[in-house]
Amino acid sequence: MKLGGLLKSLAPTIASAAGGPMAGMAVKMAASKLGIPDATANEIEDLIEREPEKAVLLKEADKDFKNRIREMEIDLESFKTEVDDRKDARAKFSGDVTPKVFCILALVLYGAYVMTVTILPHDQNDETIISLVLGQLSGILGTCAAFFYGGSNGKK
Numbered sequence: 001m002k003l004g005g006l007l008k009s010l011a012p013t014i015a016s017a018a019g020g021p022m023a024g025m026a027v028k029m030a031a032s033k034l035g036i037p038d039a040t041a042n043e044i045e046d047l048i049e050r051e052p053e054k055a056v057l058l059k060e061a062d063k064d065f066k067n068r069i070r071e072m073e074i075d076l077e078s079f080k081t082e083v084d085d086r087k088d089a090r091a092k093f094s095g096d097v098t099p100k101v102f103c104i105l106a107l108v109l110y111g112a113y114v115m116t117v118t119i120l121p122h123d124q125n126d127e128t129i130i131s132l133v134l135g136q137l138s139g140i141l142g143t144c145a146a147f148f149y150g151g152s153n154g155k156k
Contacts, residue, residue, distance in 0.1 A: 011062035103144035
């Protein structure tokens with residue numbers, strides 16, 4: 001994508017994104033601000049040449065794009081911190097048998113409890129306690145799996 005001097009001078013952040021992974025987002029934000037969705041960078045430049053008063057909108061789009069990039073860098077930095085934290089925890093506890101024993105014990109207890117509840121008769125009043133214990137054991141097993149195999153990011 002070759003950009004002329006007009007876009008580079010009015011919206012330097014958007015122009016610098018051209019050709020990179022953020023090019024589509026940059027052009028889309030500028031086009032949206034100018035009211036011409038699905039426009040290319042050349043079409044944006046043509047519009048500014050025809051209607052110079054829209055240069056103000058293009059500068060606003062550049063500012064919005066710069067703010068969005070800043071937000072994404074913060075999100076990326078916090079994600080990197082979370083990943084590094086998980087890697088560090090796995091590295092520190094890789095030689096320790098305590099998490100492994102705890103997880104195996106939780107798995108055995110879960111299986112034994114499910115088997116006991118399935119085989120032995122119980123009355124209606126016990127179902128709340130059974131559900132509560134099964135939920136807790138399921139949560140513990142999920143945490144064990146997340147510790148050893150990684151968990152989801154949890155971000156929307």
